[in-house]
């Protein structure tokens with residue numbers, strides 16, 4: 001997976017290239033993240049990267065020429081990458097609250113592109129013509145406003161990295177990510193067996209793998225029913241899931 005990033009603060013991306021699962025993926029060559037800074041394309045003495053909005057109003061926008069140059073370079077580099085490791089075209093993504101809301105299905109779709117350019121805006125955003133001319137897809141990580149697109153871009157880097165084969169310890173943990181199955185995660189426990197009088201559910205101590213799998217599935221189904229029932233609307237439950245959810249509901253009927 002190759003990810004090109006266009007950002008005025010490329011150092012921020014150390015957070016994904018140097019730490020944890022994503023840092024190890026980069027170290028092992030399973031993922032590569034390269035950055036292009038619009039400021040490197042600024043030709044004026046002040047190396048300006050922002051510009052005033054037509055029509056007035058508060059704040060500034062990203063300067064068009066420096067931003068477009070950075071996007072073009074990143075896209076060209078991505079096409080070189082694509083040429084080498086596969087014919088997947090480069091998709092240029094802009095992060096903004098006006099984009100399509102990201103969910104795990106969207107992560108799967110973005111990971112399938114294999115060569116991504118993520119454009120992180122600052123100030124009040126970017127010129128609409130740059131979106132029309134240079135951006136392929138606009139995505140949002142949620143309905144809230146941030147000061148820059150860098151954190152949303154890093155969220156994307158992390159989420160897609162987890163789907164790259166070999167990145168997670170054992171592939172099962174990607175599938176087991178219950179959100180991948182459209183469900184909320186089950187409760188987790190580790191030592192000690194008792195914390196302030198609260199014990200670990202006995203089933204998890206018994207070592208009966210079939211019982212443990214069913215318990216975890218029941219908890220995921222039940223939690224989803226309790227906290228995010230709308231997620232269940234989109235799901236077709238098999239016989240076992242239906243039975244486990246019915247059991248959970250009976251046990252929790254208020």
Ligand SMILES: NC(=O)c1ccc(N[C@@H]2CC[C@@H](O)C2)nc1
Pocket residue numbers: 095096097120121122123124125126139140141142143144145146147148149152
């Ligand atoms: N919810 C989100 O994904 C999101 C993305 C970007 C963002 N802020 C940037 C700063 C200026 C403009 O480029 C947009 N805020 C929220």
